[in-house]
Amino acid sequence: MRLVIAKCSVDYVGRLKAHLPLAVRLLLVKADGSVLVHSDGGSYKPLNWMSPPATLRTVAASDSELEEGVLEQWVVQSTKQDDKLIINIYEHIHESTHDLGTDPGLIKDGVEADLQRLLAAQIELLGTGYTLIRREYFTAIGPVDILARDAKGATVAIELKRRGDIDGVEQLTRYLELLNRDPLLAPVRGVFAAQQIKPQARVLAEDRGIECRTLDYDAMRGVDDSASRLF
Template sequence: MRLVIATCSVDYEGRLDAHLPLARRLLLVKADGSVLVHSDGGSYKPLNWMSPPCAMAELAPDEDDAAAGVVAVWNVQHAKSEDRLRVRIHEIHHDSSHELGVDPGLVKDGVEAHLQALLAEHITTLGEGYTFVRREHMTAIGPVDILCRDGSGAAVAVEIKRRGEIDGVEQLTRYLELMNRDPHLAPVTGVFAAQVIKPQARTLAEDRGIRCVTLDYDELKGIDLSEHRLF
């Protein structure tokens, strides 16, 4: 993991163009190749990023950039598309690298982990024609709980919580933003599933086109048990 605090501007070019004007920001370069741009407020999600597979090159500024005060340019090119992230650095305040090693992954709450296992086994709880693909589908910022397909064959990302709150909706939103950049998956819709979903979380999810599903833990366990009974 490389951590750089720099005064910089950032441009994203591709299917969506975006510009971040000159400011002091945190730049993260991860071992998987992803590059993330963070600010110190507003949200814990990155302002912009490039997910793997991608390659980063550190370049000398051209004449125009040098005249504007740029001392280095990061050019991050996605390997499977024309998407490109260009970071123009005016001043570096901190630059360090750290070996984090292999992460053991998120340890789920007992009930939450069991809900995930039960829903994966009985994926048609979400609707007729749903098919299970995998649990813990990895993205550049972490694993989404379940990847499945609906009756039409479209990809669906499912995030499972014991108690559904706004943070969980934000988490699923970030996963969907990344997964919809993958041409092999897109378009991907989202399902936010929990035993209890708070009204504010439901409103936010529905506003973002995310379907909310309330899970009955005892009912799922009952399905699981009934399928293993002889009589």
């Protein structure tokens, strides 16, 4: 990994065009040829970047016609796509290179799969008398998150999201259409369960007879403290 602090301007030409005026920035060159251009603020997304695999070619001012004041130019070319990043360096402020080795990678806990497990274990949260049929009920067009039975014995298909968006309602609608063709299951009701449900998604869901439920995952996690076993 190579770290450079430099006064530079940056241009990206590829799927779109983007330009960064002259300023001091961090240029981070990774072992796979990818380059990140970071300023001293903002979140983790760089101002500009080149995805790997890529190759970095350095053009010296003495070798070529560069703009006035440019010490050197970096041409970062994506190997797979027709994407190019051009960095004009006007002043080198810092330079260092380090061997990091390969990273063992990230271990995660608490994503949608865990929330699905929690709701399956506390299925009565959706209503008294609810019982679980199964999680990940497979259909021809994909798995239904949770299939359950309500107090009256009717089948209920549950789509689970962290944030309930229109896309999720569409997804559940497709499942319901399919499930309701199965005489052993029909009639199947739909429940759209999420931490937050967007107004537009709620309108669409209720227009289609799909029940909307907001879930308090923190409370659910508190009931089932096996979620904290990992750490």
